Amino acid sequence: xxxxxxxxxxxxxxxxxxxxxxxxxxxxxxxxxxxxxxxxxxxxxxxxxxxxxxxxxxxxxxxxxxxxxxxxxxxxxxxxxxxxxxxxxxxxxxxxxxxxxxxxxxxxxxxxxxxxxxxxxxxxxxxxxxxxxxxxxxxxxxxxxxxxxxxxxxxxxxxxxxxxxxxxxxxxxxxxxxxxxxxxxxxxxxxxxxxxxxxxxxxxxxxxxxxxxxxxxxxxxxxxxxxxxxxxxxxxxxxxxxxxxxxxxxxxxxxxxxxxxxxxxxxxxxxxxxxxxxxxxxxxxxxxxxxxxxxxxxxxxxxxxxxxxxxxxxxxxxxxxxxxxxxxxxxxxxxxxxxxxxxxxxxxxxxxxxxxxxxxxxxxxxxxxxxxxxxxxxxxxxxxxxxxxxxxxxxxxxxxxxxxxxxxxxxxxxxxxxxxxxxxxxxxxxxxxxxxxxxxxxxxxxxxxxxxxxxxxxxxxxxxxxxxxxxxxxxxxxxxxxxxxxxxxxxxxxxxxxxxxxxxxxxxxxxxx
Amino acid sequence: xxxxxxxxxxxxxxxxxxxxxxxxxxxxxxxxxxxxxxxxxxxxxxxxxxxxxxxxxxxxxxxxxxxxxxxxxxxxxxxxxxxxxxxxxxxxxxxxxxxxxxxxxxxxxxxxxxxxxxxxxxxxxxxxxxxxxxxxxxxxxxxxxxxxxxxxxxxxxxxxxxxxxxxxxxxxxxxxxxxxxxxxxxxxxxxxxxxxxxxxxxxxxxxxxxxxxxxxxxxxxxxxxxxxxxxxxxxxxxxxxxxxxxxxxxxxxxxxxxxxxxxxxxxxxxxxxxxxxxxxxxxxxxxxxxxxx
Numbered sequence: 001x002x003x004x005x006x007x008x009x010x011x012x013x014x015x016x017x018x019x020x021x022x023x024x025x026x027x028x029x030x031x032x033x034x035x036x037x038x039x040x041x042x043x044x045x046x047x048x049x050x051x052x053x054x055x056x057x058x059x060x061x062x063x064x065x066x067x068x069x070x071x072x073x074x075x076x077x078x079x080x081x082x083x084x085x086x087x088x089x090x091x092x093x094x095x096x097x098x099x100x101x102x103x104x105x106x107x108x109x110x111x112x113x114x115x116x117x118x119x120x121x122x123x124x125x126x127x128x129x130x131x132x133x134x135x136x137x138x139x140x141x142x143x144x145x146x147x148x149x150x151x152x153x154x155x156x157x158x159x160x161x162x163x164x165x166x167x168x169x170x171x172x173x174x175x176x177x178x179x180x181x182x183x184x185x186x187x188x189x190x191x192x193x194x195x196x197x198x199x200x201x202x203x204x205x206x207x208x209x210x211x212x213x214x215x216x217x218x219x220x221x222x223x224x225x226x227x228x229x230x231x232x233x234x235x236x237x238x239x240x241x242x243x244x245x246x247x248x249x250x251x252x253x254x255x256x257x258x259x260x261x262x263x264x265x266x267x268x269x270x271x272x273x274x275x276x277x278x279x280x281x282x283x284x285x286x287x288x289x290x291x292x293x294x295x296x297x298x299x300x301x302x303x304x305x306x307x308x309x310x311x312x313x314x315x316x317x318x319x320x321x322x323x324x325x326x327x328x329x330x331x332x333x334x335x336x337x338x339x340x341x342x343x344x345x346x347x348x349x350x351x352x353x354x355x356x357x358x359x360x361x362x363x364x365x366x367x368x369x370x371x372x373x374x375x376x377x378x379x380x381x382x383x384x385x386x387x388x389x390x391x392x393x394x395x396x397x398x399x400x401x402x403x404x405x406x407x408x409x410x411x412x413x414x415x416x417x418x419x420x421x422x423x424x425x426x427x428x429x430x431x432x433x434x435x436x437x438x439x440x441x442x443x444x445x446x447x448x449x450x451x452x453x454x455x456x457x458x459x460x461x462x463x464x465x466x467x468x469x470x471x472x473x474x475x476x477x478x479x480x481x482x483x484x485x486x487x488x489x490x491x492x493x494x495x496x497x498x499x500x501x502x503x504x505x506x507x508x509x510x511x512x513x
Numbered sequence: 514x515x516x517x518x519x520x521x522x523x524x525x526x527x528x529x530x531x532x533x534x535x536x537x538x539x540x541x542x543x544x545x546x547x548x549x550x551x552x553x554x555x556x557x558x559x560x561x562x563x564x565x566x567x568x569x570x571x572x573x574x575x576x577x578x579x580x581x582x583x584x585x586x587x588x589x590x591x592x593x594x595x596x597x598x599x600x601x602x603x604x605x606x607x608x609x610x611x612x613x614x615x616x617x618x619x620x621x622x623x624x625x626x627x628x629x630x631x632x633x634x635x636x637x638x639x640x641x642x643x644x645x646x647x648x649x650x651x652x653x654x655x656x657x658x659x660x661x662x663x664x665x666x667x668x669x670x671x672x673x674x675x676x677x678x679x680x681x682x683x684x685x686x687x688x689x690x691x692x693x694x695x696x697x698x699x700x701x702x703x704x705x706x707x708x709x710x711x712x713x714x715x716x717x718x719x720x721x722x723x724x725x726x727x728x729x730x731x732x733x734x735x736x737x738x739x740x741x742x743x744x745x746x747x748x749x750x751x752x753x754x755x756x757x758x759x760x761x762x763x764x765x766x767x768x769x770x771x772x773x774x775x776x777x778x779x780x781x782x783x784x785x786x787x788x789x790x791x792x793x794x795x796x797x798x799x800x801x802x803x804x805x806x
Contacts, residue, residue: 036746039765069746070762077746081652084662084745243767247572261569261767 026305030061033310036077036086039068040330045317048325052316060309071095071294078104078299087299088314090139093127093292097208097366100130106300108134112311119320123363124293124335130366136295137318140326141340142256142333143292144361145186146353148242150174151271153250159271162229162278162287165251169235174250180231181238181383184375185290186253189275190223191215192288192362195437198375200367208368212435215375216399219437224382224391226278226285231383238379256333259350272349274356289357292364293335374401413441413467413503417455419448433457433503441503444513447493454480454492457503467503475510555781562775569767583775591748592776595756598666600783602733602752605670610677610729615722617678619710622688623696636679645738652742665743665750673733680728687721688714720797727787727795734784753780 037045049064067086069077075095078085079102091099099105108116113134117125124138149159153172158164169176179186188198198213214220230236237249242258245265252262253275262270275287296318298310316322323334324342333351334340345351381394413433416422420431433441447453457467468489472479478499480492491508493499498513557574562583564576587593621633651672655661660668691714699709715722737754744750757776760769788795 039759067746067748068759070759070765072762073746073759080742081656081745084656086746241570241763241766243569243571243770246567246570257764258767264567265569 027058027060027309028305030063031306031309032063032065033087033313034065034067036067036069036074036089038070038090041326041332042066042068044325044329048317048322049313052313056312056316058309058312060312062309062313075099078102078297082299085299087301087310088296088317089299090294090296091136092143092294094364094367096127096130096136096295098369099297100135104297104299105135106298106307106311108137108311112137112315115315116318119337120335121337121340123291124295126363126365127293128295136297137314138335139294139296139318139323140332141291141293141335142351142354143294143364144289144354144357145189145240145253145255145275146289146350146357147273147275148245148252148254148258148262148266149271149273150245150250150266151269154271156271159273160276162226162276165276166230166233166235169250170233172250173235174248175235175237175244176230176233177237177239177241177244177249177252178230179238179240179253180227180236180379182376183240184372186240187227187375187379188362189287189289190226190278190285191220192290193226193278193285193360194219194223196220196223197362197437198367198371200365200371208366211368211402211405213399213402214435214437215378216395217434217437220395221388221391222280222283222285224378224395225280225388226287227379227382228385228391229278231379256331256350256354259331272353274353274360286360289361290364291354291358291361294332368405370405371402374398374405412459413443413457414459415443415445415455415457415501417447418450418452419445419455422455433501439505442500444498444500446498447496449496452492453494453496454490456488456490467508471503471506471508472510473507475508475512478510478512558774558777561771562778564771568769568771570770583772584779586772587776587779590772591751591756592753594749595751595753596779598750599734599752599754599780602666602669602673603730606673606733607726607730609670609674610680611722611725613674613677614680614684614725614729615710615715618681618684618688619714621681622685623693623706636681640679648739648742651739655743661743661750662745662747663749665740665747668743669733669736669740669752672739673736677729684718684721684725687718691717720794723791723794727791730787731784734780 035045035049046064046066049062049066053061069086069089071090071092072095074086074089075091075098078089078091078099082102082104085104096105116128116134116137120128120138121141124141128134128136128138147159149165153174154165154168158168166176180190181187191198196214196217196219198211198215200208200211215223231238237244239249240252240254242252242254242262242265244252245262252258259272275289277284277286279285296314298307298314301307301310318336320334320336320338323332323336323339326332327334327339327345327348331348331350333348333354334345339345346355375398378394378398381397382391385391385394415431415433431443431445433443435441469479469481469486469491470489472491478494480494482490482492486492491510500511500513502509502511560574560576563579563581564571565580565582566576566578568583621629652661655668655672658668660671695713695717696709699713704712733752735754736752737758740752741755741758744752744755748756753776757773757780760766760773760776766773
């Protein structure tokens with residue numbers, strides 16, 4: 001299919017160069033298509049398609065039916081019935097994997113992929129790809145959050161410190177709205193701030209194959225302490241709506257979509273800034289955030305010419321020109337690099353705050369749908385916790401739930417051997433190499449005295465040695481070199497004892513404790 | 514009657530009145546508190562719909578500026594199209610469903626035919642399955658018939674009406690209480706079965722007819738889940754609940770909240786009016802069917 005479209009495109013381009021007016025060969029006179037866009041850009045999109053009809057070099061004409069369908073609903077509808085779905089539709093990037101699995105996204109051929117890769121920022125490009133293949137066109141690069149505040153309550157000098165902000169809110173008896181208790185999207189900010197990661201990896205079909213999650217770590221505990229400061233304040237409000245300013249809030253953490261509303265409510269008192277920092281044990285941590293994109297997808301189909309025509313349209317609708325129009329009319333933050341350089345875009349206060357938050361933000365890659373529900377309860381548990389053990393318990397519970405999802409996760413490293421009865425389906429956490437925030441994996445274990453004090457590092461459920469003797473660089477003197485007698489690359493300890501094993505991504509370090 | 518007796522009787526009388534008065538007062542206080550609690554949300558929605566100084570949710574109830582803007586703005590959206598869709602759907606469903614239910618009930622009440630009991634039992638059992646269960650397959654069938662998206666309204670009508678015969682219990686129960694000798698008398702006088710139903714039974718069953726009409730009207734009026742699934746993002750095929758729901762998305766609610774309230778008031782209006790005028794029959798219908806069935 002992809003090759004066929006490529007062929008058609010090449011042909012069309014040749015013909016187009018020669019054609020003077022009229023429709024390029026192969027294309028029908030006009031195509032009836034359904035376009036799903038959010039309500040607020042419905043009219044603008046109609047105008048843009050009209051412009052495309054009149055200006056495109058191939059003489060392609062569309063007869064569009066434009067329906068107002070919000071991004072999230074569009075994804076739901078497409079998954080329900082791809083056939084009946086819109087031909088071109090907008091969706092938030094977190095729906096990408098789902099849409100891909102439902103086969104609702106048409107692959108971009110090279111011509112389009114190259115243009116997308118050249119013209120958009122790195123995050124939106126990453127969002128539009130699965131593996132190395134492009135399946136969508138970046139529409140915006142503004143799906144993140146930052147802080148809105150009421151200048152009449154919050155002094156300018158306090159906006160960098162979470163503690164100062166909480167104190168200001170408590171003094172003024174006003175709310176600090178940060179949706180930590182009902183939304184993982186906002187909750188994750190504190191964890192990203194301390195360097196934790198939750199990275200989910202999909203294969204080319206959009207199926208989740210791996211997760212690397214370090215929320216349950218010393219860094220995660222620091223984040224939990226930060227969250228504790230806010231959620232235990234009587235003036236914390238778990239909301240992300242700008243209209244909370246009407247209900248006695250002085251600070252609201254939300255995204256660019258609420259800018260106009262916040263402006264209308266607070267007028268000149270509206271201040272925007274990147275998120276503050278919090279202090280734990282004398283160290284300062286800047287609160288992180290998610291950043292993401294909205295994308296435009298084309299539904300797969302059998303008529304190669306029609307598909308090619310729709311790709312031309314989707315490309316136009318996400319071009320520099322159209323993204324700029326959307327910014328000017330509705331304040332949508334462009335993903336297009338040229339647009340991002342314009343003064344008007346740079347000087348937009350909301351987008352500027354988003355930009356200031358950018359160094360601390362984490363691209364919202366593909367995330368397993370269940371994660372949102374699992375992470376959501378952390379803040380509630382933290383609020384109920386009475387001591388540090390309680391905070392740790394909240395994180396342990398989180399990790400257990402993640403493990404339930406991927407019990408035999410094929411990225412986890414399990415050190416099987418005499419110590420766990422050679423159980424490669426071990427679900428207890430004891431003999432797993434635990435992922436750390438810096439990307440390394442660590443395990444401390446007791447090696448009991450036995451005839452064969454060896455074992456191997458495997459992916460759970462498998463007997464194939466993933467890594468072993470050959471990868472040990474430091475501490476080789478602590479293990480036996482069996483030479484040719486070790487075809488399975490096992491690690492065999494010379495003596496019983498307590499060992500710490502670290503995998504840094506390339507080599508093992510073994511230390512005897 | 515001696516004076517003593519009269520005084521005694523008067524005392525007793527006063528005591529009774531006093532205690533009744535106290536208990537009545539208590540009951541009225543409780544009822545008033547409850548009705549206030551129940552009415553607050555509705556009053557709020559009505560008040561919000563007249564607020565014109567802002568379009569988002571605010572922390573106070575009484576508008577600072579009153580006006581019709583929100584109602585006027587509805588015309589700028591597809592609201593009236595959705596409203597018409599819903600209204601047509603509700604009226605047609607009410608009419609068709611009532612006819613089917615009444616015929617069904619009359620048949621099951623008056624005719625004796627083979628398999629009558631098993632049929633009734635079968636329908637009872639089928640009715641026990643949750644309707645949601647059939648949603649996906651119904652969607653598939655409707656989609657193949659071309660009755661989804663912009664053709665949702667006929668599609669939904671088909672779904673609402675198709676199984677309505679199964680809701681015969683209440684009216685059959687009511688018909689069973691009407692003496693059969695009335696039917697026989699009419700038959701002797703030369704009326705056919707249809708005439709008996711229309712001229713004899715129905716005039717005597719006003720409460721149950723109205724009850725059937727009302728419940729049939731309410732179903733489509735408030736449907737959301739199935740209507741949303743079938744319309745699949747096509748504005749022309751949405752009913753009012755589905756259409757208005759889209760105004761509540763995170764980036765829309767700030768602009769549309771008060772308009773949403775105005776829409777809500779208009780949606781509540783026909784149902785409220787219907788109930789106000791037909792309330793007497795409705796209560797009778799429910800209790801009749803339930804007690805004597």
